[in-house]
Amino acid sequence: MTETKKSATLSLDGKTYELPIFSPTAGPDVLDIRKLYAQAGVFTYDPGFTSTASCDSTITYIDGNEGILLHRGYPIDQLASKSHYLEVCYLLLYGELPTATQLEDFETRVTRHTMVHEQMHNFFRGFRRDAHPMATLVGVVGAMSAFYHDSTDISDPWQREVAAIRLIAKLPTIAAMAYKYSIGQPFVYPRNDLDYAANFLHMCFSVPAEDYNVNPILSRAMDRIFTLHADHEQNASTSTVRLASSSGANPFACIAAGIACLWGPAHGGANQACLEMLKEIGSVDRIPEFIARAKDKNDPFRLMGFGHRVYKNTDPRAKVLKQSADEVLELLGVEDNPLLQVAKELERTALNDPYFIEKKLFPNVDFYSGIILEAMGFPTSMFTPIFALSRTVGWISQWKEMIADPQNKIGRPRQLYLGETARDYVDIEKR
Numbered sequence: 001m002t003e004t005k006k007s008a009t010l011s012l013d014g015k016t017y018e019l020p021i022f023s024p025t026a027g028p029d030v031l032d033i034r035k036l037y038a039q040a041g042v043f044t045y046d047p048g049f050t051s052t053a054s055c056d057s058t059i060t061y062i063d064g065n066e067g068i069l070l071h072r073g074y075p076i077d078q079l080a081s082k083s084h085y086l087e088v089c090y091l092l093l094y095g096e097l098p099t100a101t102q103l104e105d106f107e108t109r110v111t112r113h114t115m116v117h118e119q120m121h122n123f124f125r126g127f128r129r130d131a132h133p134m135a136t137l138v139g140v141v142g143a144m145s146a147f148y149h150d151s152t153d154i155s156d157p158w159q160r161e162v163a164a165i166r167l168i169a170k171l172p173t174i175a176a177m178a179y180k181y182s183i184g185q186p187f188v189y190p191r192n193d194l195d196y197a198a199n200f201l202h203m204c205f206s207v208p209a210e211d212y213n214v215n216p217i218l219s220r221a222m223d224r225i226f227t228l229h230a231d232h233e234q235n236a237s238t239s240t241v242r243l244a245s246s247s248g249a250n251p252f253a254c255i256a257a258g259i260a261c262l263w264g265p266a267h268g269g270a271n272q273a274c275l276e277m278l279k280e281i282g283s284v285d286r287i288p289e290f291i292a293r294a295k296d297k298n299d300p301f302r303l304m305g306f307g308h309r310v311y312k313n314t315d316p317r318a319k320v321l322k323q324s325a326d327e328v329l330e331l332l333g334v335e336d337n338p339l340l341q342v343a344k345e346l347e348r349t350a351l352n353d354p355y356f357i358e359k360k361l362f363p364n365v366d367f368y369s370g371i372i373l374e375a376m377g378f379p380t381s382m383f384t385p386i387f388a389l390s391r392t393v394g395w396i397s398q399w400k401e402m403i404a405d406p407q408n409k410i411g412r413p414r415q416l417y418l419g420e421t422a423r424d425y426v427d428i429e430k431r
Helices: 038-041 077-084 083-093 100-111 120-124 133-147 155-181 197-206 216-228 236-245 251-262 272-280 284-295 316-332 338-351 353-359 364-378 380-403
Strands: 002-014 015-023 062-063 068-071
Touching: 002 038, 015 038, 062 100, 068 077, 068 083, 077 284, 077 316, 083 100, 083 197, 083 380, 100 120, 100 155, 120 133, 120 155, 133 155, 133 251, 133 380, 155 197, 155 251, 155 380, 197 216, 216 316, 216 364, 216 380, 236 251, 236 380, 251 380, 272 284, 272 338, 272 364, 272 380, 284 338, 316 364, 338 353, 338 364, 364 380
Parallel strands: none
Antiparallel strands: 002 015, 062 068
16 A cells, blocks of 8 residues: 555635545555544444545555456466365465475374364364254354364464364364254364365264265365455455454454344344245246346346346356356256256346346345255255355454554444533433
């Protein structure tokens, strides 16, 4: 970020104030309003932070109008097709693609940390069997600070590093345990001979009674889902992690806060909402009815999994995931699954409908990830936990960047107060 020679002038009550302008390496210029309140005694008003940069970052860049997503400068489609999740984790954490030696060392460190403290098994049993896996995930990740005291000192760079590796390594194990607990099956321990995605599938779907071999097509699709959800700039959950960490909270508490935020249907729950919409449609012959409802401004029904708040063009992640969706559906077949038949036909209809083409309401990453996870056999309740374990590396990268930033200070948004002004207390007998 460099300050330009340009500035903006604000005129207020007969006085003028000069606001410096910063230029990023990519994206629009930014007005610096940090001293505005001190100098002019006014706040800015921006609900949803749609026009506010809350930090500077070198991790992820999005151009929604052009459909661009870059991690440390590398396009997401290249990373998803040529790389794999743990290499992308390294890139997000350390800023550069690793050498072969660095990648081997990183993968070994992650693999050796996949097991969780044995006493955490008892912690799971405190939840009801029918608890939503996200509820379990929020609680267990937050409780990690009670088990791993040696990586909670955020002022120690080595402890920050250990916490980062532990979170990346253990989230798949914890998510799989939450799933197994919810269906009444025994926990499955991680295996060091499997890669990250295959290990997660093994922990979710294997049982002690028989061998389970992970299909490489499913493993690759799972790895792509992880990769495509790894980070997405200053979204709601990432901003939550940053705000929590600004108070000095330990990393496990901060990631638990991010998971809680991700749970919302407008954020991480979107792919679950998409599958629930497909269930509501029910059969292929009802698609025209719901397409018509989606076009009706007076009808509250909306097509979930289409369009995106940031991307005003095609979601670049969706292009890559569509290929995996096609591979998985071909491998597993959709003939006996009416839900997936609806998804395929809805995709075809929307991509060829002038209304959706004109409004650029293309299937997004939530649509395709939901289809893949459904085909793999995951219940919709597991969609958001899988999103959470994917996004953990992005949260940690943003957390580490913020902790190391000398400008870091506790977050304290302002408000436009519209309530009552000062008034005297009235005794209860006089009211």
